[in-house]
Amino acid sequence: MMIVIDYDAGNTANVLRALAQVGVEARLSADPQEILAADGLILPGVGAFPTAMQELEKRGLVSVASQSISSIATIQMFRRSTWM
Numbered sequence: 194m195m196i197v198i199d200y201d202a203g204n205t206a207n208v209l210r211a212l213a214q215v216g217v218e219a220r221l222s223a224d225p226q227e228i229l230a231a232d233g234l235i236l237p238g239v240g241a242f243p244t245a246m247q248e249l250e251k252r253g254l255v256s257v258a259s260q261s262i263s264s265i266a267t268i269q270m271f272r273r274s275t276w277m
Contacts, residue, residue, distance in 0.1 A: 203238055
């Protein structure tokens with residue numbers, strides 16, 4: 194499942210609606226365990242990203258997102274290497 198990271202910024206409703214429109218199962222979450230278990234992550238953009246980073250840091254989600262991204266990247270690299 195795709196997780197849209199909830200940090201009270203970005204247009205999460207439209208992101209979720211767009212994902213549903215193209216058939217992607219996704220949910221909004223700030224739960225570290227759900228983020229770590231996600232198949233993919235979306236961090237909706239905002240105009241003032243320094244403020245968004247402050248909110249992510251306040252919620253303890255910067256390190257969680259980094260861990261998850263590293264894990265997902267490793268899985269994707271493994272999958273690609275098995276194709277060749």
